[in-house]
Amino acid sequence: MSQPQIDSSNGDRRSQILEAALVCFAKRGFHQTSMHDISGEAGISVGLIYRYFENKEAVISAMADRHKKEITEMLERARQAPSLLESLEILFTAHCCEDAPQFVSAFVVDLYAEASRNPHVADLTRDVLETAMAGVRNLIARAPEAQNAAHGLTPDDLAELIFAVARGMLMLDVLRPQEMTAAERRTRQLEVTRRLWRLLFKPEGELAYA
Amino acid sequence: MSQPQIDSSNGDRRSQILEAALVCFAKRGFHQTSMHDISGEAGISVGLIYRYFENKEAVISAMADRHKKEITEMLERARQAPSLLESLEILFTAHCCEDAPQFVSAFVVDLYAEASRNPHVADLTRDVLETAMAGVRNLIARAPEAQNAAHGLTPDDLAELIFAVARGMLMLDVLRPQEMTAAERRTRQLEVTRRLWRLLFKPEGELAYA
DNA sequence: TGACAATGAATGAACGTTCATTCATCTTCC
DNA sequence: GGAAGATGAATGAACGTTCATTCATTGTCA
Numbered sequence: 001m002s003q004p005q006i007d008s009s010n011g012d013r014r015s016q017i018l019e020a021a022l023v024c025f026a027k028r029g030f031h032q033t034s035m036h037d038i039s040g041e042a043g044i045s046v047g048l049i050y051r052y053f054e055n056k057e058a059v060i061s062a063m064a065d066r067h068k069k070e071i072t073e074m075l076e077r078a079r080q081a082p083s084l085l086e087s088l089e090i091l092f093t094a095h096c097c098e099d100a101p102q103f104v105s106a107f108v109v110d111l112y113a114e115a116s117r118n119p120h121v122a123d124l125t126r127d128v129l130e131t132a133m134a135g136v137r138n139l140i141a142r143a144p145e146a147q148n149a150a151h152g153l154t155p156d157d158l159a160e161l162i163f164a165v166a167r168g169m170l171m172l173d174v175l176r177p178q179e180m181t182a183a184e185r186r187t188r189q190l191e192v193t194r195r196l197w198r199l200l201f202k203p204e205g206e207l208a209y210a
Numbered sequence: 211m212s213q214p215q216i217d218s219s220n221g222d223r224r225s226q227i228l229e230a231a232l233v234c235f236a237k238r239g240f241h242q243t244s245m246h247d248i249s250g251e252a253g254i255s256v257g258l259i260y261r262y263f264e265n266k267e268a269v270i271s272a273m274a275d276r277h278k279k280e281i282t283e284m285l286e287r288a289r290q291a292p293s294l295l296e297s298l299e300i301l302f303t304a305h306c307c308e309d310a311p312q313f314v315s316a317f318v319v320d321l322y323a324e325a326s327r328n329p330h331v332a333d334l335t336r337d338v339l340e341t342a343m344a345g346v347r348n349l350i351a352r353a354p355e356a357q358n359a360a361h362g363l364t365p366d367d368l369a370e371l372i373f374a375v376a377r378g379m380l381m382l383d384v385l386r387p388q389e390m391t392a393a394e395r396r397t398r399q400l401e402v403t404r405r406l407w408r409l410l411f412k413p414e415g416e417l418a419y420a
Numbered sequence: 421t422g423a424c425a426a427t428g429a430a431t432g433a434a435c436g437t438t439c440a441t442t443c444a445t446c447t448t449c450c
Numbered sequence: 451g452g453a454a455g456a457t458g459a460a461t462g463a464a465c466g467t468t469c470a471t472t473c474a475t476t477g478t479c480a
Contacts, residue, residue, distance in 0.1 A: 013429090029327055031241040035466060045431045047468080056466065106326040109381075113323040116316040116384035117239060126385045151409055157402045160382070165371065168378030171319075172370070174326035175336045192367045199361055199409060223455095244439055255457045257442080266440065 014052050017042050018066060021059050026103035029110050030060055057120070064111060064124040071128050075135040084143035088197055091136070092166055092190065105173040133159050145201045158200060165193060224262050227252050228276060231269050236313035239320050240270055267330070274321060274334040281338050285345040294353035298407055301346070302376055302400065315383040343369050355411045368410060375403060 020042035024033040035056060039046040053059045074091060081087040115122040140146045140155040153161070169189050176185065230252035234243040245266060249256045263269045284304040291297040325332040350356045350365040363371070379399050386395065 027327060029241065029323060031239065032327075034464080036464095046466090047432070048430055050467070051429070106323070109319065109326060110323045112381050112384055113239060113316070113320045116319060117237065117242075122385060129382070129385060152405050153402065157405070160379075161375065161402060161406060164375045164378030164382060166378065167381045168374030168376065169370075171322050171377045171381055172339070172374060174322055175332060175339060192363065192371060195362050195367070196371060245441080246439080249458095256440090257458065258456055260441070261455075 013048075014062070017044075017049055017052055017059070018062055021063060022103060022107060025060075025063065025110060026106040030114055057118075060114065060118075061120060061124065063107075064121055064128075067108070067111065068124065068128040068131070071132050075132055079135070079139065084139060084145045084201060085194070085197055087139050088136075088162065089190070089194070091132075092193055093186070105170050108167075109171055109174055129163070133163055136162060143201075151200070153200070161200070162197070165196065169193070223258075224272070227254075227259055227262055227269070228272055231273060232313060232317060235270075235273065235320060236316040240324055267328075270324065270328075271330060271334065273317075274331055274338075277318070277321065278334065278338040278341070281342050285342055289345070289349065294349060294355045294411060295404070295407055297349050298346075298372065299400070299404070301342075302403055303396070315380050318377075318380055319384055339373070343373055346372060353411075361410070363410070371410070372407070375406065379403070 017038065021033070021038050024037045024041050027033075028037065035046050035049055038059070039049055042049075049059070053062065078087040078090040081090055111121065111125055115125040137155045137159040140158050146155065146158070173185065180188075227248065231243070231248050234247045234251050237243075238247065245256050245259055248269070249259055252259075259269070263272065284301060287304070288297040288300040291300055321331065321335055325335040347365045347369040350368050356365065356368070383395065390398075
């Protein structure tokens with residue numbers, strides 16, 4: 001019932017714990033990570049976690065929250081890009097590759113798995129997705145590049161496609177920790193995705209030369 | 211060490227257990243599903259599971275195996291379709307929508323989450339993916355439709371894109387159990403995806419009229 | 421300034437519970 | 451009778467969570 005107070009110094013502890021939790025969750029998953037794992041990774045005692053989070057579920061929720069904030073910030077940055085393709089590029093690179101790619105990919109896949117059965121996490125995650133997709137929908141609707149390039153696809157369809165590709169590549173990512181380095185994968189994925197975007201937003205009926 | 215024998219009658223029990231496990235895993239996830247849950251769902255005793263599976267991990271592995279067999283069969287069916295687009299359609303609908311869509315989506319996302327930290331499951335899942343992607347790559351490489359429609363994308367790139375979209379939509383699926391029915395979602399996704407395929411395999415430089 | 425009181429962040433052993441796994445026992449069917 | 455199928459109570463390890471306790475820091479008063 002009683003929320004732990006959140007003032008200046010507490011903020012640091014909270015993010016210290018969340019940082020440790022991200023590492024553990026990515027390595028072992030939500031339900032295989034024990035509170036002792038987190039406290040160990042953070043270099044603090046178990047009990048202290050309960051001063052900052054009501055329980056384990058609250059830690060998971062807070063991580064989903066953090067993920068939302070990160071995505072929202074990215075969207076803001078993307079909105080300021082001069083062209084649609086540049087906006088998308090910002091979103092895509094940030095989306096799956098910033099910070100520690102392995103960790104983030106594994107964490108996001110786990111987040112969706114958790115969302116599929118935890119209504120609270122589902123709400124948070126859906127919220128992130130809706131916000132981000134609405135943002136992209138807007139970018140598309142306002143972009144001159146997209147005006148003459150419907151291909152029978154609405155901005156809504158396009159946004160869904162773009163997100164599906166991004167999430168799908170992230171999903172495929174978790175299976176390939178060894179074949180290539182993260183940087184190589186990122187480069188290749190960006191290249192492929194860029195071509196898709198160009199194709200999607202190429203004025204309908206325009207001649208294309210490789 | 212000692213594999214439980216697998217003969218005629220045992221096969222039925224095994225699939226009975228796997229069927230129950232799929233339901234439980236989709237509902238609660240691998241690690242929140244107890245062996246008692248599975249035995250309850252299957253209508254048998256806990257101990258009996260251990261006559262057919264060495265341990266819980268073996269049940270998870272067997273499910274990944276089953277998933278592989280299903281995908282391989284689908285690929286075989288898709289190979290016999292008369293055109294590339296029809297092949298892809300068979301793969302796509304089977305891929306995420308056959309049987310009980312909700313269950314399968316949640317299970318597959320969980321499978322990938324598990325793969326990200328369980329090397330054995332990762333190997334199995336990667337194997338499925340490689341097989342399926344190689345199949346699609348072949349379909350594309352042999353298809354006359356794809357010959358004149360490179361857009362700077364190799365068959366490899368195209369296969370990766372097609373898979374990313376399919377997996378991505380599956381991932382988005384787990385967040386939307388309420389907005390629409392499974393059938394509505396399937397229809398809409400298929401429509402959007404179909405347009406993407408047409409766009410990808412439309413001869414380069416050809417005029418397109420909605 | 422120095423002695424003392426109060427605070428609350430931090431600790432980690434302990435608790436109750438859950439879970440995977442085992443095995444003594446019972447049933448079935450030839 | 452006995453081999454194989456099936457049961458579920460028992461086991462012990464691991465887990466999330468609690469809480470009595472410690473102790474560095476801060477506030478108070480002479």
